[in-house]
Amino acid sequence: MPSRRLLIWTGVAFAVLAALAAVRVADWSYGADTGTFVQVVLDALGPMENGVERTTHYRFHWSPTLVLLWPALALTRSVWVLQAILALATVACAPLLSAVARCGFGRGRFEPNVADRIGAVALVYPPLVAVGFGEFRDLGLMAPLALGWWLALQRRAWGWLAVCAVLLAGLREDVCLELALLGIGTGIAMFVRGERPRAVAALATSALAIGSAATYVLVVIPRVGSWPPSHFYQYPFAHGPLELALAPFTHPIAFALAIFTFGRLTYVLEALVPLAFVPLRSRLAVLALPGFAIVLLANSGLVWRMGEHYAALWIPWLLIAFAGGIALLREQRRWTTAAFALSAIVLIAFSPLHPLHYLTPSYHALADARAALACVPRDAPVATHDEWYTAVSAERPRAMVLGDDPPDADWLVVADDYPNTTFASVVLPRVRERVARGAYREACRRGSVAAYVHAQPASR
Known part of the structure; x- marks a missing residue:
């Protein structure tokens, strides 16, 4: 179990994010995304219609998991409640990451209290804090669910693993893609190590994700219209996600010129610098590759701008790799201190939260x-x-x-x-x-x- 101190700081972090959310609600400074999901959740028992997409939300994203938020919003009719749920999901990553670290990483061993120090880094990790401070999106729920899934897999808590897997498979179609790939990769790795029960659980998760994605693509989309987000993966040499995935082989030069840009490089650095590059010490860093690919292959800089919710696709896996990297290092307390300090410095001096902009009223009267x-x-x-x-x-x-x-x-x-x-x-x-x-x-x-x-x- 996480220490009492970590739980106290987690509570403090939640109180801060919830208070900032109250300020933004009072100042009317939340943009249309939060309003979209307020209406989506309130209509979760129906087609999830809203005043931005002006049709069913299922045309844009596969998000049946959001129905679980309906009671809280139906009872309160409060924008703040939805943002508070996002804040809670964000800070929950700290004790979850600490618990993941306590499970161990093969030959790696932790010094006393280091697991809690690893969890504490999550409380100040800029990309994650930005997700919790920003507008509510469905991806904001991914990090704790992904960490919960990994933790359940390590502890062989099959019931909790099934719950997390089902919720992730109903969160968004791109999450399904990630879960399918990671489930296959993790399952094969565990079969090789002789961990058959975990391997079966990982592969079952992958099958669930594939089934959920297939339901969306083959059953839902044909009934609601074309899938608008596909425009993020349109290039002169590739039209849509599938062609883009094959582009490194079919159009390698055009692909390289379009994707390997300075803006994408700085985005990756903004992910790694606050963690002192520790995730790269662990082979578990490969878990973050599908999420990074989904983000970095997009043709819009809006997607790979730090502070956007798309970062949630890779954040939990990079944090797991961070814990795995710490396990392999000497002077673990020094490395966790360095990561905490770097994260805090970035959060204050180069904040992806842009507090001076968002903590002011949207209109003077x-x-x-x-x-x-x-x-x-x-x-x-x-x-x-x-x-x-x-x-x-x-x-x-x-x-x-x-x-x-x-x-x-x-x-x-x-x-x-x-x-x-x-x-x-x-x-x-x-x-x-x-x-x-x-x-x-x-x-x-x-x-x-x-x-x-x-x-x-x-x-x-």
């Missing part, structure tokens, strides 16, 4: 925004700014985002001086054009914030 939104009936379709959409998403199931081309919603709530360049140059002129031709009329105004009602609302 939120009272005006609240007053304008109060003019809109609660059950009416209303389109508004990303952050405002999230702020009301738990109470307004038909709320949606304006986007670059405002939807034909019954109501539009906008601020003339909203601090966003795209809004000022693209969206606001389109709203004013609709008002000028009579499609909308101003129903109420508070300061620079106006609520416009459609000339022919929902009954039309």
Whole structure:
């Protein structure tokens, strides 16, 4: 069991992240992703429709595991509760990683209390803390589930392994891909070592992940439409994930020029430097390769920018490799101290959390925004700014985002001086054009914030 001290610091870390979440909720500084998942979870017993994707969430991601969050959100109707769940999932990685370390790593042995020191590093590891501080996404639940799966595999806790495997297989389709590959690789390795029960469990996990992914690809996607995220894997030499996976063999030069870039190199360094490169000491570092591949093969720098939730695809496996690397080193306390210090320095001086930006209100007059939104009936379709959409998403199931081309919603709530360049140059002129031709009329105004009602609302 993790020490009492580690559990206390885990509680402190949760309190900090939960308090920061409360500040962001009060400041309306969460973007549209959190609002998306608020509505997705509240509609988890149905098609998971929401006001960003404007269709079933299953068209974008295979996330039936989110149904487990429905009771908490249905009872509270609170954006903060969803963010607190994300914070809890994040800090839970510390005691879980400590427990993983206590299981041992073959010939490696730990000095006294080193397992807890390894767990403590997770509390300040910048990529992980950024996931917990950022907006809620389904991938935010992956790290504790992955660590829990690995821990159960080491302890032969088959019931807990099955629970973690089922939840991971229902979290997202890319998680299924990872789990399938890691289950096969781990199973083969354990068969070679003569650990048949663990090998069977790992291979069974892989089979479950493959079955879940096949269900999504062969049954769900054909019924909901094409899979939009495939655009992340479009290149002139490859169209889609499968062709891209084969590109190193079919178009090696074009592949190398597109993928081996300075931005991707710095991303990998941002993952390894806070851990003092210790994961590379362990063969378990290969566990992180599928997650890194999914992230680094994407054509958008947004995916491989540190601070984004996509890092959750490799974080738990890299932390396991960190623990495995420490087990092989002498002066383990010194190495864990170095990793903790480096992580803390990066977290403070080069923070992927961007606290100065996110811990400020999204708009200078939120009272005006609240007053304008109060003019809109609660059950009416209303389109508004990303952050405002999230702020009301738990109470307004038909709320949606304006986007670059405002939807034909019954109501539009906008601020003339909203601090966003795209809004000022693209969206606001389109709203004013609709008002000028009579499609909308101003129903109420508070300061620079106006609520416009459609000339022919929902009954039309």
